[in-house]
Amino acid sequence: MVSNKPQHPPFSSFGWSLSGALLIALSLPPLGVYPLAWVGLVPLIARWALRRPSLDYVRELYALLLTTSCCVGFWLLFNPSASTAALGGITLFLVPIPLVVAFAISGVVRERLGLIAGLFALALNILAAEFVTLALGVSIPWLVLGYTQADAVEFIQMADIGGVLLLSLWVLLLNFTAFLALPRSDKPGDRYGERGVSMAIFTALVAIPVAYGGIRTAQADVPAAFTRVGIVQPGVSPMDWDRQSPTVKIDDLASQSDDLLQASARGSSAPDSTTNGRAVAENPSEIHLLIWPQTSLPFMGTNEGEAQLYDRLQRWTSQRGIMLLAGAETAPKGLERSYRPPRPGELANSAVLFQPGEEIVRYDQMRSVPFADRKAAQGTDRVLFHADGADIATAVGFESVFGNHIRQFTRDGADLIVVLSRNDLWGRSAGLYQHLQFTRLRAIESRRSVVISTVGGISALISPTGEIDEIAGWRDSETRSVQVPTYRGQTFYVRHGDWIGRWAFGFALLFNIAAIGLSIFAPELVGTKRIQAKRMVRRPSMV
Template identity: 55%
Template sequence: MGRRRPSALPLNSLGWSLAGALALALSLPPLGVYPLAWVGLVPLLVRWSARRPSWAYARELYAVLLAASCCVGFWVLFNPDPGTAALGGATLFLVPVPLTAAFVLSGAVRHRHGLGAGLVALALYVIAAEFLLLQTSVTLPWLLLGHTQVAGLEFIQIADLGGVSLLSLWVLALNGAAFLALPRAGRAGERGVAVAAFATLVAVPVVYGAVRTAQSDVPTGYTRVGVVQPGLSPRAWAEAPAEDRVELLARASDAFLARWRADAAAPDSAAPPDPAPPDPDAVRPDGLRASGYGLLVWPRASLPRPGSAAEAAALFETLDRWAGRRDLSLLAGARLPAGDDGEAASAAVLVRPGAPAATYLQMRRVSFADAAGVTGDRRALLDTGGARVAAAVGFESVFGDHVRRFTRDGADLVVVLARHDLWGRSAGLDQHLLFTRLRAVESRRSVVLSTVSGGSAVIQPGGAVTEVAGWMEPDVASVDVPLFRGQTFYVRHGDWLGRWALGLALALSVAAVAVGRYAPRPAPKRRKLAPA
């Protein structure tokens, strides 16, 4: 007697759906058990395939994904400002909306046109929803499916082809293959194909990453970067007078430069000497002199806030004299007057000997995390003489398309001035750091992350992370950062996958509405009259 096949798919319950959503949460930092995301959507897909699209199903799915949202972003409630904490908590309720909408809309396609069409529609709607989400700053772009893989260094190398959207599509494909591999009546052959597809999907990014690493470009040069981490608590940093903050950073910088000069003058015979600093008299093709000791980075909100353009000019002149005497370029976070009414904007200021001060005003802002104020509307590369820097302020580094535009314009180094330590030693530090790691892989550029209390790091173009200083540890780290000038496919074409998905999703929606409204309906069958 043959084995009886199950007539219904397993995992079809609310409890399994909740378990799948929590698996997605566990795949994100700080735990980062990224393989859980490869199958975390399977219970949701089973539930999706068995339920008719309805408001009841939408509410159920939203509640399940809200649980995952809270597990991932609960740290936003730790902000010392009650109003900001409340705004962050309210934002968590918006995080599940895009994924819920994608499941519900694709469920309508599945119900009318079958499982295969429904799965294709689901992929299109998810990628399109994530693309739209990344174009706004209204909600947290944390629960993107591609972000579940940021801890898997060997798997995220494909991001230089399509950014986080390609990683999201890859996660969806893995879950789709796992879903199709579940036992079904009369589907044994298809299950074997699904298992083979799952294994192939796992292998492809690993092979690509190995080939890409072997063919990695030779750096066009190196620039020495000194990252200053004050190591103060967020509250102590916020309450300290601006002059005290500058004095603290200047003393730490001078101590670092003194050590650097001593090491360069008398290197340790037991260790290889440091690379020689750039020639102070060297002149670049643009006629400007390269700074002798590279780039010094001070964290966000380091400088006093000037009240007017005249005060800002006086501040820049003072910094120029300080940097000139030390023969270095200084990149520091500031709040500068930018609006017509004097409203301030978060900014990065580059002071370089022999050149006017250059500024970049923050363009992208996450409402619950970044300081309120006006935003800039112009991308500006900050030229240190040894590198062309793309500065990202706050959570701007979460938006891949925003950062890659600087690289397309010629940036060969990315510096992030962040304050994600405002929430204490929370999961937010790891999440921001590893989400920023994708910017290094997407553009194949080195990324320097500077913070006040902890989490400062240098990310290599392949995604390897080197911590600069520990939590609440004051330090100045000197790193010789490799510079690259090539452009990846993602840098050249941006979020091409999201744009295509959005266009196809809109076309699919229009076609589905048209078919439902104008397609001829079969005539009702006539009932036969019983004989008298």
């Protein structure tokens, strides 16, 4: 007996959808099993194709994506500050909302115009949601699909064309073609025709970025110059780092720096790093730029105290004939911390450059992840530091997660990127490795070297093709001299930014309004099958 009951699409059960949500989590760092993301959305898409748009489906989808959010961002709960950890827990509940909205709106389009139109709307809506997430001042970008490929160096070289959103589009297309390759009927044409085309497209989508990456890395840019920098990682635990008095902290950093400077002057510094797969020739020349990590210079309680500290460091750098780029906590004029504790948002996470005979230059962090960066007054101006012939862009904390923000410094003329971080605040957790791997994309997008300096996390040099050379590991107390290549020129992404997101947002807005509006007010313009189906249902009631 043949059943007339319609068959459900493969992988469309709730259990498979939950498996898909977990696959997306496993594809992100630190595990970084990136091929799982190529098919991880298929169960969610199959479920979306089956379910009618409803509040029940929205709740179900939110629960699924919340599972992904918690698996990826659970490390937010590890912050030593109980209040920051609690707010981080709230963040996990907010992360899935943009993707839930994208699926829900696309479900309405699919219900009215069919599967293909729904898939087109889904791609546009997800990219638009990610663009808004990255562009807003209050954003939590940990579920951006492109970041699932952060470990896939061979596949992500095309980020210099469209940034992380191009990688998101690529992941979506792989999942769509994998979904369309699933059997949906017993017709031979469906079995061997459409599915075969889908599998061929899937294979081509995998091959194209590999071919581009091979060509791009083979034609790696020649460095415009080299800058010798000294990296100082104190290797101090977060609790001890915050408890140290300003005098002890700065004396320890200065002592470690002096040891490094003396070793470099004797030509006995550690071996240099590699860049673009080529060893950089050892050069016993002295270090010209020292880098200290985020919050190396605490605010001294008063503006006068801060001025005295900066004068001392200015004299220290002049005596040694070097430049110092250090992370600092800074405050606007008039704030007297000695009279009361600082209120949230009063102090800024900053980078300060000291150079002999020159004025002190300061940059205040402009972008922060809510609740992850503990506080801070936001800066308003991009600042390039000029040191040893290089124009340096500095990202503080989790700023390096935002590609469009970093690429604007490169467009302004930066030929080297330095990240000052305290990602060890969350322990040896997933967040430590996510920050490192996400920052790799900034190097590829801009084709610039990236130096990461941390208090006790992982300090590293990232080449313009994404290779990571670890300078100091977890909780290592390490000083190292590194010769860093600097580069000129601008990639397509640097010139045009998140163009994919802007186009997707505009088209998504127009397509959603047009599709839903026409299906309501002019259904005859978008197809007749739905109209006929409604008439067939109504006829028996008219008899």
